[in-house]
Amino acid sequence: MKRVKLTITITVMVFVSLTAMSCKDSKKEQSNAHDKQLTESDELLPIMYRLMADMKQINEGVFIENYPMIDSAAYRITHHLEINPGQMQIIKKNLGEDIQEFVRIDMVVHDRAAAISKAAQQNKMSEILSQYNILQQSCVNCHNQFRSRLRNKLQ
Numbered sequence: 001m002k003r004v005k006l007t008i009t010i011t012v013m014v015f016v017s018l019t020a021m022s023c024k025d026s027k028k029e030q031s032n033a034h035d036k037q038l039t040e041s042d043e044l045l046p047i048m049y050r051l052m053a054d055m056k057q058i059n060e061g062v063f064i065e066n067y068p069m070i071d072s073a074a075y076r077i078t079h080h081l082e083i084n085p086g087q088m089q090i091i092k093k094n095l096g097e098d099i100q101e102f103v104r105i106d107m108v109v110h111d112r113a114a115a116i117s118k119a120a121q122q123n124k125m126s127e128i129l130s131q132y133n134i135l136q137q138s139c140v141n142c143h144n145q146f147r148s149r150l151r152n153k154l155q
């Protein structure tokens with residue numbers, strides 16, 4: 001009789017703690033899924049630092065297999081603010097015709113980030129990784145071509 005009671009008590013305890021754990025998990029996922037807050041700044045450098053933070057977040061999401069985390073970070077990259085018209089003017093003046101290449105690479109960044117969001121919503125890890133790779137190459141591609149040409153010009 002005593003044994004039966006003990007078994008029941010243990011079963012109840014395990015059940016309660018499992019329920020509590022799964023509640024906590026779903027709360028965590030929900031807050032990540034809604035964390036699609038964008039930066040307020042429309043200046044190039046703050047936008048860049050935010051892009052970097054979101055790239056790190058995607059990376060972290062990959063390792064801990066948190067798909068909502070990957071989705072929302074990729075969302076923030078896809079929807080990053082446009083560089084303000086004043087700075088855009090300076091960039092155009094400095095790059096001349098090459099502005100087309102600058103804009104093209106930015107489009108690749110947007111498209112790849114959107115593809116990562118889509119893959120994250122479908123839990124497709126290998127697709128996320130290959131898109132992430134192209135995305136990162138695009139960051140570096142733009143830096144290689146244009147960073148030194150624009151250094152100290154945008155203040």
Ligand code: HEC
Nearest residue numbers: 048049051052055102105106109139142146147150151154
């Ligand atoms: C279309 C061009 C372009 C793309 C695409 C781009 N960047 Fe940049 N990035 C720049 C330029 C130009 C600078 C330098 C700005 C300056 O020095 O004032 C810069 C600077 C930075 C910096 C600051 C580095 C430093 O030396 O202080 C970081 C961080 C950064 N980018 C991250 C990223 C990440 C992450 C991505 C991809 C998700 C990315 N960038 C994509 C053009 C680009």
